[in-house]
Amino acid sequence: MKELLYVFLGGGLGSSLRYIITLFINEENNTSIPWGTFAVNLMGCFLIGLFYHFFNQSAMTTKFFLLSITGFCGGFTTFSTFAWENVQLLKNGLFLPFILYSIGSLLFGVLGVLLGIYLAKQF
Numbered sequence: 173m174k175e176l177l178y179v180f181l182g183g184g185l186g187s188s189l190r191y192i193i194t195l196f197i198n199e200e201n202n203t204s205i206p207w208g209t210f211a212v213n214l215m216g217c218f219l220i221g222l223f224y225h226f227f228n229q230s231a232m233t234t235k236f237f238l239l240s241i242t243g244f245c246g247g248f249t250t251f252s253t254f255a256w257e258n259v260q261l262l263k264n265g266l267f268l269p270f271i272l273y274s275i276g277s278l279l280f281g282v283l284g285v286l287l288g289i290y291l292a293k294q295f
Contacts, residue, residue, distance in 0.1 A: 178235050182243020190248050216252030220245045224256065 193215075194208030201207045223240040226232055245252045254277060261270040 175234070175238050178238040179243040179246070182239040182245075183247030184243075186244040186247030186249075188247075213249050213251040216245050216249035217255045219248070220252040220256045221259075 190212050193212055197208035197211050198206070220241055223237075223245065227237050227241070241253075241256075258270055258274055261267075261273065
């Protein structure tokens with residue numbers, strides 16, 4: 173149960189920071205490109221790499237992993253987790269699963285959004 177608290181705290185911090193950063197960046201850049209989300213996704217990828225390195229290179233506890241990677245990065249952006257999982261597939265030489273997971277996630281993710289919008293319009 174303690175583990176869940178670490179994920180909860182990290183996720184809350186990550187989600188709140190994502191909101192603040194996205195709000196700030198989108199106010200400064202009035203374009204059709206969602207620069208706030210783009211920036212947060214890139215920051216999240218950088219942070220998950222940084223945290224992962226610290227976790228692997230030292231005696232960091234599982235609590236640190238749950239707070240920083242699962243919680244904070246998961247709340248900040250799920251794109252960072254997606255990128256990290258793809259790196260793990262590449263590191264393990266699993267090229268076909270990497271390609272299928274990457275393309276499938278993008279394709280079916282967009283299709284899922286479109287399906288959700290379509291179904292919502294039916295009601």
